[in-house]
Amino acid sequence: MSPSNLPETSNSLNTTEIPAASEPMESFDSILSEFERSHSRRSGEGGRQISGTVVAVSAEFVFVDIGYKTEGVLPVSLFESAKETVEPGSKLQVSVKGRNEEGYYELSRLRAEQPKDWTALEQAFADKAIIVGTVTAVVKGGLTVDVGVRAFMPGSRSGARDAGELEGLVGQEIRCRIIKLDSTEEDVVVDRRAVSEEEDRSNKERRYSEIKEGDTVSGTVRSLTDYGAFVDIGGVDGLLHISDIAWSRVEKPADILNVGQQIDAKVLKIEPSGKRISLGMKQLQPHPWDAVAGKYTAGERVRGKVTRVTDFGAFVELEPGIEGMVHLSEMSWAKKVRKPGDMVKPGDVVEVMILGVNAAERRMSLGLKQTLGDPWAEAPEKFMVGSQVEGPVTTFTKFGAFVQLAEGIEGMIHVSEISAEKRIERPQDVLRAGQVVKAKVLEVDKDKRQLRLSMKQLVPTGLDEYIVEHKVGEVVSGRLIEISEDHGTVELGEGIHASARLVLEAAAKEQPQAGAVDLSSLSSMLASRWKNGPSASEAKSEPVRAGQVRSFRITMVDRGAKKIKVQLV
Numbered sequence: 001m002s003p004s005n006l007p008e009t010s011n012s013l014n015t016t017e018i019p020a021a022s023e024p025m026e027s028f029d030s031i032l033s034e035f036e037r038s039h040s041r042r043s044g045e046g047g048r049q050i051s052g053t054v055v056a057v058s059a060e061f062v063f064v065d066i067g068y069k070t071e072g073v074l075p076v077s078l079f080e081s082a083k084e085t086v087e088p089g090s091k092l093q094v095s096v097k098g099r100n101e102e103g104y105y106e107l108s109r110l111r112a113e114q115p116k117d118w119t120a121l122e123q124a125f126a127d128k129a130i131i132v133g134t135v136t137a138v139v140k141g142g143l144t145v146d147v148g149v150r151a152f153m154p155g156s157r158s159g160a161r162d163a164g165e166l167e168g169l170v171g172q173e174i175r176c177r178i179i180k181l182d183s184t185e186e187d188v189v190v191d192r193r194a195v196s197e198e199e200d201r202s203n204k205e206r207r208y209s210e211i212k213e214g215d216t217v218s219g220t221v222r223s224l225t226d227y228g229a230f231v232d233i234g235g236v237d238g239l240l241h242i243s244d245i246a247w248s249r250v251e252k253p254a255d256i257l258n259v260g261q262q263i264d265a266k267v268l269k270i271e272p273s274g275k276r277i278s279l280g281m282k283q284l285q286p287h288p289w290d291a292v293a294g295k296y297t298a299g300e301r302v303r304g305k306v307t308r309v310t311d312f313g314a315f316v317e318l319e320p321g322i323e324g325m326v327h328l329s330e331m332s333w334a335k336k337v338r339k340p341g342d343m344v345k346p347g348d349v350v351e352v353m354i355l356g357v358n359a360a361e362r363r364m365s366l367g368l369k370q371t372l373g374d375p376w377a378e379a380p381e382k383f384m385v386g387s388q389v390e391g392p393v394t395t396f397t398k399f400g401a402f403v404q405l406a407e408g409i410e411g412m413i414h415v416s417e418i419s420a421e422k423r424i425e426r427p428q429d430v431l432r433a434g435q436v437v438k439a440k441v442l443e444v445d446k447d448k449r450q451l452r453l454s455m456k457q458l459v460p461t462g463l464d465e466y467i468v469e470h471k472v473g474e475v476v477s478g479r480l481i482e483i484s485e486d487h488g489t490v491e492l493g494e495g496i497h498a499s500a501r502l503v504l505e506a507a508a509k510e511q512p513q514a515g516a517v518d519l520s521s522l523s524s525m526l527a528s529r530w531k532n533g534p535s536a537s538e539a540k541s542e543p544v545r546a547g548q549v550r551s552f553r554i555t556m557v558d559r560g561a562k563k564i565k566v567q568l569v
Contacts, residue, residue, distance in 0.1 A: 052107070054090040062086055064094060064107060072096065072105035083220075083235060108132075108173065118183050121148065125178040130195055133176055135169045143169060145176065151188035159193040175199075203235045208275060211236070215267045216284065221260060224253050231265065231279055240265060244280035247288050247321030249307050288321030289362045296322075296364065298354050301371060306348040314340045316352055316366055324364035326352060331368045333375050333408025343368065375408040380444045382406070383451060388458060390438045393431050401427040403437060403453060410451070413439055417454035463562055466496050472554050475569060479549045490552055490566055498564040500552055502544055544568070 052064035052072060061073040072094060079086045086092075094107040124131050133147035142155040143166065153176065160166045175196075180189035211217065211233070219233035228241040240263075245256050257263070265279040296302070296318070304316035304324070313327040331343045344350060353370035357363075383389055383405060391403040391411070400414040417439075418424050418431070431437065439453035470476065478490035478498065490500040544550070552566035 049093050049095050052092050052094050054086055054088050054092065056088060057086060061104075063104075064092060066094065066096070066105065066107070068105065070103055070105060072107040073100070074107050074109065078109065083232065085234075117148065121178065121181060121188065122183065125181040128177060130175050130177055131190075132173060133190060134173050135171060138166055138170060142166075145174070145190055147176070147178075147188065147190060149186065149188060151178075151190045153190045153192060157191040157193045159196045200235070204275075207234055207236045208270075208272070211267055211270065211277065213267050213270055216264060217267060217279075218262065218264055219279075220262055221257050224257060224259060226252070229253050229257050231263065233265075233277070233279075236275075236277065238265070238267070238277035238279040240279040240281060244268065244278075244282055247282045247285065249317065249323070282321075288319065289359060292322060292357065292362075292364075293359045296354055296357050298356055300354045301351060302354060303349060303351050304366075306344045306346050306350060308346055309340045309344065312340070314344050316350060318364075322364070324352070324354070324366040326366045326368050330355065330366070330370070333369050333372070369408075375406055376446055376449050379409055379451065380446055383409075383411075383441050383444055385441050385444060387441050388438060389441055389453065390436060393433055393435045393437060395433070396427050396431075398426075401431050403439065405451070411439065411441070411453040412451065413437075413453045413455055417442075417452075417456055420456040420459060462493055462495050466493055467557055467559055467562065467564065470554055470557065470564075472557055474554050475551055476554060476566070477549060478552050478566065480544065480546050483544065483546055490550075492552075492564070492566075496564075498552070498554075498566045501555075501565070501567045 050066055052066040054062055055065050055071060056063040057076065060076055062076055062079065064072045064074060066072045074092075074094070092109065094109055097106040097108050100106050123129075131147055133145040133151065135153075136144045136146050136150075139152070143153045143158055145151045145153050155166060157179075158166060158169060160169060174192050176190040176192045177195050178188060179191045179194075180187065182188075217233045217238075219231040219238065222230045222232045222237060226242075228239055228245075230237045231240050240253075240257075242250050242253055245253060250256055263281060264284060265281050266283040267277060268280045268283065269278040270276070302318055304318040307315045307317045307323065309315075313325050313331075315323050315325050317323050326340075326344075328337065328340055331337055331340060337343060350368060351371045352366040352368050355365040355367045355370070389403075389405050389411065391405045393401050394404045394410060395402045400412050401418075402410045402412050404410050413427070415424050415427050418427060424430055437455060438458060439455045440457045441451065442454050442457075443450075443452040445451070476492060478492045478500070480488050480500070481491050481497075482489040483502065486502050488500045488502050490498045492498050551569050553569050554564065555567050556563070556565035558564075
């Protein structure tokens with residue numbers, strides 16, 4: 001309350017008047033005036049720095065206890081522009097400038113004094129000392145500054161970035177350095193920018209020395225890039241890389257952060273040589289993998305979102321920070337999948353099966369094809385041995401060709417099972433990719449996922465017809481083509497061979513001799529004897545030898561194995 005608003009002392013003493021002989025009583029006005037005079041003297045002690053303690057912070061002012069009966073005040077904007085945090089209990093070095101209308105002491109944090117005369121200005125110029133001045137007006141090319149005399153500050157040396165900031169400096173108390181002084185012409189030029197830059201460097205050095213790896217700091221997002229964000233953490237910048245924003249995959253920092261946003265981060269690394277500070281936000285949160293043990297188990301079916309596709313597979317996010325990889329081999333039962341992108345795209349929501357979890361290495365293997373069912377589970381029943389199948393030729397190897405019978409199931413036709421008419425060196429000589437062929441199932445191995453096929457065994461042969469027309473016990477004619485002791489091989493017809501047991505006659509057995517038989521002369525005889533058989537007298541009159549046509553009795557016919565056994569009669 002100002003003295004003019006205080007009630008007069010006489011009015012406040014409405015009791016019995018004090019006798020004249022009594023000791024005079026000082027009025028409240030005189031006490032207040034004496035207090036102001038005494039403290040005005042204290043406040044004008046050459047800008048002396050004193051220590052104060054912050055007692056309160058309002059929207060506009062910071063109230064500081066400086067040891068006087070009345071607190072001093074500093075504008076809150078002073079701390080905001082310096083990006084400095086202040087709170088009750090903070091210690092500040094200040095100097096008293098005067099009193100404001102509310103009776104509080106106006107304080108300054110500036111350490112330098114305003115020169116009082118030209119001699120002081122010349123000394124400050126020689127010492128390159130920092131002085132205090134007050135910006136008075138905007139003029140052409142810059143600003144006028146009161147430093148005890150009228151000085152000029154070029155706009156380029158003001159530190160302001162535009163005309164608006166220049167206007168904002170008017171009326172402000174600034175720290176500057178005299179860069180030109182001519183006392184004769186009363187010409188003084190000052191520089192604020194150099195002082196600000198020096199103080200910024202000093203503040204940064206101090207801040208760098210204060211920050212330690214592992215600290216949790218608060219800061220303001222200053223700018224965003226494709227690879228991260230730059231954060232002001234009290235006068236110095238730290239880089240928050242995109243990979244350290246969140247445990248989940250972040251496509252763009254702008255999806256999570258905004259310029260001007262206040263954040264907390266952990267100091268991950270400091271490189272003193274380059275003055276680089278790496279920050280991380282996600283490190284302040286528990287790692288999602290810490291809770292994976294027991295949450296996901298092998299064989300479980302889960303749903304997730306495809307985050308990215310590579311040449312060898314696709315990554316699926318099951319929850320923020322938890323990804324698993326579907327390898328190319330686990331995408332489809334069919335072998336025709338060449339690229340993961342043929343099966344899934346980023347953003348797809350898919351159902352997968354967990355194949356394995358390694359919490360220690362934070363890895364999870366997933367399978368896409370397992371959710372579609374295993375086509376080999378019913379292969380033995382669906383493709384029975386001996387049945388006829390049909391499908392397109394998919395691939396070739398040196399030893400055969402693969403035929404697709406169903407999604408995920410292929411059968412292999414060995415080169416020897418392609419044709420019965422001629423010998424084939426390469427399957428590509430008679431087959432082409434995509435050609436639909438028919439084949440007979442020879443073998444199915446569910447465990448090895450192998451299926452053997454034959455094309456030639458579907459084509460009827462002379463042996464097939466012979467087996468149908470003859471039966472066990474029947475006597476037939478045949479030509480001995482090979483003899484080994486009491487066994488041999490008999491040709492019953494063109495391309496039809498049988499295993500024969502030979503009952504030797506009393507005559508000595510002759511060894512086969514090369515060129516002993518004129519095959520051309522036997523052709524007509526064989527045709528007749530295969531049909532009617534030799535006479536008994538002929539059969540017994542000649543010894544057993546290669547090339548001889550004899551009678552045999554059929555002892556075994558195996559239609560499945562296509563084998564015939566006979567015995568000499």
